[in-house]
Amino acid sequence: MRPHGTGDDPLFGSGIRLTDGFAQHEGAAADLGFWTMLRRLPNLLRITLGLAWAAGRWTLPVAVGANLVAGAATALILVATNSALSVLLSAPPSKELLVAAVPSLVWVIAGGVLRSVLTSVGSAASGRLAPRVDRAAYVRLLERAVAVELAVMQDPTFNNDLAAARRGALAARQVTSNAIDLLEAIAGLLAAGGVLTVLHPTLLPMLLAVSLPSAWGAVRTARARFLSMKRWVELNRQLDMLATLLTQPSSAEEVRVHRTGGFLLANYRRLAGLAEAEQARLADAQARTTLFTDGVAGLAKVATYGVLGLLLVSGTVPLAVAGTVVLAIQTGTRHLARLVTSVNGLYEQGLFVQDWQRACERAEAEAMPVRRRRLNRPPAVITVSNLSFTYPNAKQPALTEVDMTLRTGEIVAFVGANGSGKTTLAKLLAGLYLPSGGVIRWDGMPTTEVDRQHLFDHVALVAQDFVQWPFTARVNVTIGRTTHPPDPTRLRHAAWFGRADEVVARLDHGWDTLLAREFWGGTALSGGQWQRMGLARAHYRNAPVVIFDEPTAALDPRAEVEVFDRVCGLAGAGRAVVLVTHRLASVRRADRVYVLDQGRIVEQGTHEQLMALDRTYAQLFRLQAEQHGLTR
Numbered sequence: 001m002r003p004h005g006t007g008d009d010p011l012f013g014s015g016i017r018l019t020d021g022f023a024q025h026e027g028a029a030a031d032l033g034f035w036t037m038l039r040r041l042p043n044l045l046r047i048t049l050g051l052a053w054a055a056g057r058w059t060l061p062v063a064v065g066a067n068l069v070a071g072a073a074t075a076l077i078l079v080a081t082n083s084a085l086s087v088l089l090s091a092p093p094s095k096e097l098l099v100a101a102v103p104s105l106v107w108v109i110a111g112g113v114l115r116s117v118l119t120s121v122g123s124a125a126s127g128r129l130a131p132r133v134d135r136a137a138y139v140r141l142l143e144r145a146v147a148v149e150l151a152v153m154q155d156p157t158f159n160n161d162l163a164a165a166r167r168g169a170l171a172a173r174q175v176t177s178n179a180i181d182l183l184e185a186i187a188g189l190l191a192a193g194g195v196l197t198v199l200h201p202t203l204l205p206m207l208l209a210v211s212l213p214s215a216w217g218a219v220r221t222a223r224a225r226f227l228s229m230k231r232w233v234e235l236n237r238q239l240d241m242l243a244t245l246l247t248q249p250s251s252a253e254e255v256r257v258h259r260t261g262g263f264l265l266a267n268y269r270r271l272a273g274l275a276e277a278e279q280a281r282l283a284d285a286q287a288r289t290t291l292f293t294d295g296v297a298g299l300a301k302v303a304t305y306g307v308l309g310l311l312l313v314s315g316t317v318p319l320a321v322a323g324t325v326v327l328a329i330q331t332g333t334r335h336l337a338r339l340v341t342s343v344n345g346l347y348e349q350g351l352f353v354q355d356w357q358r359a360c361e362r363a364e365a366e367a368m369p370v371r372r373r374r375l376n377r378p379p380a381v382i383t384v385s386n387l388s389f390t391y392p393n394a395k396q397p398a399l400t401e402v403d404m405t406l407r408t409g410e411i412v413a414f415v416g417a418n419g420s421g422k423t424t425l426a427k428l429l430a431g432l433y434l435p436s437g438g439v440i441r442w443d444g445m446p447t448t449e450v451d452r453q454h455l456f457d458h459v460a461l462v463a464q465d466f467v468q469w470p471f472t473a474r475v476n477v478t479i480g481r482t483t484h485p486p487d488p489t490r491l492r493h494a495a496w497f498g499r500a501d502e503v504v505a506r507l508d509h510g511w512d513t514l515l516a517r518e519f520w521g522g523t524a525l526s527g528g529q530w531q532r533m534g535l536a537r538a539h540y541r542n543a544p545v546v547i548f549d550e551p552t553a554a555l556d557p558r559a560e561v562e563v564f565d566r567v568c569g570l571a572g573a574g575r576a577v578v579l580v581t582h583r584l585a586s587v588r589r590a591d592r593v594y595v596l597d598q599g600r601i602v603e604q605g606t607h608e609q610l611m612a613l614d615r616t617y618a619q620l621f622r623l624q625a626e627q628h629g630l631t632r
């Protein structure tokens with residue numbers, strides 16, 4: 001991404017960034033050229049027709065075949081028309097003349113019927129194919145996106161790429177139908193051009209002269225539109241985000257009570273104004289191009305009919321032939337216009353499909369690598385040695401020289417000020433990020449060498465911002481382990497663990513209640529109720545390493561005490577438990593407490609050892625104890 005900040009934006013800080021997707025790729029400028037695109041056309045067609053074949057099998061050959069034969073029917077109509085006109089204009093009108101022309105007229109009608117039927121078959125097949133290609137392209141993108149490294153998912157350039165690729169996935173269907181249209185246009189054009197060449201070759205270049213200016217204009221406009229869309233992709237994402245914030249239920253309360261709506265709307269209008277100015281600029285440019293190309297095409301048309309008139313007057317071309325020539329020129333220009341539109345569509349939509357392809361390729365390149373090494377049993381010990389980690393694009397490391405150990409049957413707690421690195425360390429333990437320096441070993445095996453999917457299989461995580469899935473209560477818990485069919489016994493235990501059973505008992509439809517207020521029949525849960533569902537989900541996952549990041553922040557005191565008891569019970573049941581929390585009262589039972597400060601471990605030991613040390617932990621503990629009226 002190349003920022004061309006248009007100055008600091010009052011809402012988005014560093015300014016509305018115009019992005020230039022091409023700057024990331026080699027041969028950036030050349031990518032946009034029409035001829036470059038034309039050269040790439042075979043590859044592009046291979047990709048999209050490959051998608052179409054995979055998505056629709058026989059639908060594609062049917063669509064292509066129908067259009068090709070329709071082209072042949074056009075030639076038949078022209079030849080038969082010429083033959084009918086030759087008969088009809090060979091002498092003064094008479095009944096005999098009409099009878100003599102009947103066979104040719106029958107061919108004209110038969111050709112017309114054939115063409116109509118085939119065109120309908122072709123368009124039905126294309127109509128069927130389009131949504132399948134859509135799905136195939138979109139699913140391919142999503143498949144790759146879910147496997148991408150978490151760090152890359154948070155990269156703004158990748159997010160821009162994904163936004164462009166979603167547009168590109170939709171363009172794949174256009175490319176497919178443009179390709180089929182192109183075939184039909186070529187077939188029709190060959191028919192008209194062939195007939196015209198046979199009748200009078202001078203008229204063939206004229207046919208091209210009438211259509212080429214609009215071809216040039218269409219390509220020019222498409223290119224400008226595409227460039228603009230690419231450069232303003234981030235602005236469009238920001239506009240979408242503002243619209244979502246204004247309309248989604250989760251921000252509706254603050255939007256009202258803080259009267260944020262007006263503020264957001266004003267900013268939406270301001271940013272939409274920028275987008276509109278860009279649209280107006282594009283529309284003006286397009287109008288100028290169209291005016292110019294229409295003028296040139298008009299002159300070419302005048303010249304064409306002028307030449308035809310001269311040929312007619314000079315007797316070079318008989319009247320019957322002139323009639324067919326007019327028909328052939330009309331058919332030819334219609335097909336040429338269609339050819340131009342489809343090539344232009346292929347060019348414009350092809351640029352978007354390239355985005356889709358590039359994003360798929362980038363997602364594939366940035367995917368979590370598949371490793372051979374697997375964990376054949378739950379880890380007995382996880383060791384972290386000299387670990388450092390810096391988030392992509394961050395200047396300061398989030399973790400520096402961290403050493404720690406986690407064993408099965410142990411509870412390890414991370415405490416420390418906001419931003420000290422607790423969550424980051426927990427995520428590295430879970431394998432969500434890989435170390436920038438140092439190593440994390442599971443039973444001696446570095447996490448960088450273990451297959452990540454396999455590693456995730458051994459981890460359950462209750463993140464601070466765990467997902468509130470807009471699905472039923474049952475799915476919200478069983479989604480913790482989707483590789484097996486839902487297990488009612490396990491669900492019951494999990495609900496007990498997180499005290500979600502009490503929540504579900506009060507729902508209208510029990511486990512089948514939809515937990516999304518914005519859908520019909522859906523209901524809303526309180527923050528604490530959601531937290532219970534999240535805890536139940538982690539328990540349902542039944543993993544040997546369980547990470548709780550602020551698991552009880554929203555729970556009432558009684559639920560909090562009970563849940564902590566159950567969390568401690570997990571360690572007793574042979575699991576390794578990581579607890580990230582600010583509730584120091586609840587870490588007293590931890591086997592080891594690690595105190596973090598600015599990404600470093602500054603103290604470690606049991607509660608008693610740290611109290612005896614009388615440093616940060618002891619001070620924080622006493623502070624909280626005073627607050628809560630605890631004495632020890």
Ligand SMILES: Nc1ncnc2c1ncn2[C@@H]1O[C@H](COP(=O)(O)OP(=O)(O)OP(=O)(O)O)[C@@H](O)[C@H]1O
Nearest residue numbers: 154391394398416417418419420421422423424425
């Ligand atoms: N996705 C991210 N990208 C860039 N920086 C991040 C990201 N997540 C966290 N950070 C930064 O890393 C540092 C450590 O954050 P972390 O979330 O680990 O702190 P924490 O100790 O868990 O804080 P809290 O108690 O507030 O939850 C902070 O400076 C934070 O700004």
